[in-house]
Amino acid sequence: MNIRGVSLGSFCAITEDVSRRGYGGNVTVARDAHPARRNAIVARLRVSDSRGPGARTSASGRHGPYACWHVVRDVLRQMFVVVPDATVRTALLTYRGESGFLRDYPATAYHNVGSGLYPAHLPDLCVTAGCGEAGPPFLWQPEENATPALLDDREVLARIERELLEADRTSPEPLAFEGPDSLLGVPDLAYLGR
Numbered sequence: 001m002n003i004r005g006v007s008l009g010s011f012c013a014i015t016e017d018v019s020r021r022g023y024g025g026n027v028t029v030a031r032d033a034h035p036a037r038r039n040a041i042v043a044r045l046r047v048s049d050s051r052g053p054g055a056r057t058s059a060s061g062r063h064g065p066y067a068c069w070h071v072v073r074d075v076l077r078q079m080f081v082v083v084p085d086a087t088v089r090t091a092l093l094t095y096r097g098e099s100g101f102l103r104d105y106p107a108t109a110y111h112n113v114g115s116g117l118y119p120a121h122l123p124d125l126c127v128t129a130g131c132g133e134a135g136p137p138f139l140w141q142p143e144e145n146a147t148p149a150l151l152d153d154r155e156v157l158a159r160i161e162r163e164l165l166e167a168d169r170t171s172p173e174p175l176a177f178e179g180p181d182s183l184l185g186v187p188d189l190a191y192l193g194r
Helices: 008-022 069-082 097-110 153-170
Strands: 002-004 027-029 034-037 040-042 045-047 055-057 063-067 087-089 094-096
Touching: 008 027, 008 069, 045 063, 045 069, 069 097, 094 097
Parallel strands: none
Antiparallel strands: 002 040, 002 087, 027 045, 034 040, 055 063, 087 094
8 A cells, every 4th residue: 555644653553553452463564664755655454363353365265464354444444533634545446535535445345356257355355254343443542642633513514514615616617508409308418518
């Protein structure tokens, strides 16, 4: 994964905390993780025990140090709690901010990583039964006394209202229909905006 907006130390600390609380300490950041450039890192999630919690098999059934779909979900979810504006680029998708992650990540569960004859989906490759069903009910805290900024309902509604007003302000003028009706009596979209 290419991650922008999070330091390597913070990502390792978040991963360690998620691993300890949800996966028995089996999840780690691969040793080849490194800073890519200013404010960006390259990192992979691995497991210590390929048959322990948080591990998955390959599409062909081989065991290896592969972190399961649920581990990636939980680590990125906690990372976006700490840094909501981070960007993560994976082999499947790019997640721009917390809202992009929450919107796009669930669909990756249906991505076929097997073959046409033997399809396989990432959540089905988990080694342990019931892996990640509930998800960890915790929020990562970078320091002992620090708490992440949680929004109450009024703050969330105010943020949504601000974003809608900004979208209305920056949206282009609506296109006017300037053509004839089609044979079915509805506007012919071929003339839209001309």
